[in-house]
Amino acid sequence: MRVLFAIDPSIAHLYPMVPTAWALQNAGHEVRLASFGGFADRIAATGLTPVPLGDASWAARISDDPLEPKGAEEAQRYADALGLNPEEREYWYLFFQYLLTPTADYLRPDRPEAHALIDYARTWRPDLVIWDLTQAAGAVAARVCGAAHARLVFAYDPSGWSLDRLAAGRDALVAAGLDPNPLAALVRPLAERYGVELDDELLVGQWTLDTAPPGLGLPTRTRKVPLRYVPYNGAEPVPDWLREPPQRPRICLTLGESYRRFIRGDWNRAPMLLDALADLDVEVVATLNDVQLDGYTPPPNVRTMEYLPLNQILPTCSAVIHHGGLGTFQAAVASRVPQLVCDTLESIMLRVEEETPEEAPDDTGIYRSGVEYGVREAEEREQEPTVRWVMPAKKLEATPVSNYVVSRGAGVRLNHQTQSVAELRESIEAVLTDPSYQRGADAIYDVWRAMPSPNDVVSVLESLAQDARNRR
Structure with missing residues (x-):
């Protein structure tokens, strides 16, 4: 047919x-x-x-x-x-x-x-x-x-x-x-x-x-x-460094591809997470670009790149920190990886920014229709967008995803708005050292595999x- x-x-x-x-x-x-x-x-x-x-x-x-x-x-x-x-x-x-x-x-x-x-x-x-x-x-x-x-x-x-x-x-x-x-x-x-x-x-x-x-x-x-849901993440050459097994626990940090095209910065989330990872004896692979890092310099144990297919990196990881996107969640499930899901638990309701553009301090967390960073900047429009939408500091589906992961013992929720860097680090260490999280990830994998x-x-x-x- x-x-x-x-x-x-x-x-x-x-x-x-x-x-x-x-x-x-x-x-x-x-x-x-x-x-x-x-x-x-x-x-x-x-x-x-x-x-x-x-x-x-x-x-x-x-x-x-x-x-x-x-x-x-x-x-x-x-x-x-x-x-x-x-x-x-x-x-x-x-x-x-x-x-x-x-x-x-x-x-x-x-x-x-x-x-x-x-x-x-x-x-x-x-x-x-x-x-x-x-x-x-x-x-x-x-x-x-x-x-x-x-x-x-x-x-x-x-x-x-x-x-x-x-x-x-x-x-x-x-x-x-x-x-x-x-x-x-x-x-x-x-x-x-x-x-x-x-x-x-x-x-x-x-x-x-x-x-x-x-x-x-x-x-x-x-x-x-x-x-x-069988993860497909595009076809990219496997990097040389990824062909060798990691010498210490490897963590993948990925905060999504879509938001970084339309939202500058990452609500200070990426810097806090990277600071929390800095003092751990781990190797971090972070798929972040300049828009998300927004001037922040990652610590020495972090390798950053704009994109790496999750089905290449996740099977080598001990844990994944992510934004709660459905595709990333499903890819982690398929790789049996414990998950740390970023979720502020706030409402996803879109609201118009109260300040005028002249009064607004910067574009962090602001969505403007007709603008895509690296593709079409605001000055390329015939006129500056008049509506500035305040985006919630989380992925739209982060709460259902984090609730699912946490309720099944396959990971934890990270909230950069309420947790300090030390508390974020403690949560990451718990997932790396407590074998119950791996058992939870295995259980979710079994449910997924039965579909x-x-x-x-x-x-x-x-x-x-x-x-x-x-x-x-």
């Missing part, structure tokens, strides 16, 4: 898709990966076939007219009307403030990408379309060409969860003067243009490829197909796609 993937133009969305795409291709199916035109080279580097959509020079997040996230006041009005508790509000903010914006990028009426995807689906005639959380146009394309379609979610599903809450609270939302389904409002113009019925299936897929290990996912009404692999899921996808075709 023919399988078309619709992917957000970022490696954080591409890399989790690659093992499933390769499994389908290795089983003899034709596979194509569609995304923004400028992302085609990234897709091609994985050995898979890209379908460029739209102008290769245009990138949604660093254009002159980028869409801004939803404001905090509106997000809170929804949460109040839905009666969400503090934990539930965090899942809602993730969906409403962080996922709706890239979804809207792809559905912009003044942009050709969604239409190019649908035109390609009409021509190529895929049997199955697999799309990620921000690529709802993939569902419309599937309906137009008669293909089956499914979402692939990365460890938990705030979109499916939020849509269930919206459906249950519809009357309260209408009474509060709020749109009862903001995702449907984004998808509706595209669906109507192509004569596609807007129903629940169009928003969540006919089924969901769910990579969440038991205990991490969110309850949803969606039909789930369990899928083991169906991408190869196992191919036959399931074949059957589901065939069933969908038979129902047409």
Whole structure:
């Protein structure tokens, strides 16, 4: 069969898709990966076939007219009307403030990408379309060409969860003067243009490829197909120094790739962590760049580099310190490595900075639409961005990840806002010396290993796609 993937133009969305795409291709199916035109080279580097959509020079997040996230006041009005508790509000903010914006990028009426995807689906005639959380146009394309379609979610599903809450609270939302389904409002113009019925299936897929290990996912009404998250981190030459076993405990420190492209500095987190590691008899490999270090000079026992595939470094490590990203968490699970997860436990709600740009002391922790460090600086825009968003000093999914790791004895939580350098060092030493953390990491690995692999899921996808075709 023919399988078309619709992917957000970022490696954080591409890399989790690659093992499933390769499994389908290795089983003899034709596979194509569609995304923004400028992302085609990234897709091609994985050995898979890209379908460029739209102008290769245009990138949604660093254009002159980028869409801004939803404001905090509106997000809170929804949460109040839905009666969400503090934990539930965090899942809602993730969906409403962080996922709706890239979804809207792809559905912009003044942009050709969604239409190019649908035109390609009409021509190529895929049997199955697999799309990620921000690529709802993939569902419309599937309906137009008669293909089956499914979402692939990365460890938990705030979109499916939020849509269930919206459906249950519809009357309260209408009474509060709020749109009862903001995702449907984004998808509706595209669906109507192509004569596609807007129903629940169009928003969540006919089924969901769910990579969440038991205990991490969110309850949803969606039909789930369990899928083991097989880490793919890109293909890079193995460095000479990595070919020899470490002479002392090796720790990997990685704080993510996405934030450092849009946020200067690291909320003083990286310097504190490196100071805590300085006096330990360990070797540290830190994947940090100049934007994250922001002038800080690492201690002698730290080797820094911008990027190193986690599936190369983690099998050699005694522990990993990371930002709580789902991809890094899953890579650590697959390598049986105890984890120290950075999590400030603060809300992920996005807020507009209160000071004016002239009064703001620096850009640390500030997100400005249309700016990417090293790619498009603020001065390259036609005018300075007027909205400065204060980002929480943690990864969006850090709290669910840290809760999962800590509750299973596979590691600890690090909080640079409440812990001193000495306390951070004590936590790191505990994970290195207490064998219970390794036993916890082994237990999580066993749960992960018991999930169906991408190869196992191919036959399931074949059957589901065939069933969908038979129902047409």
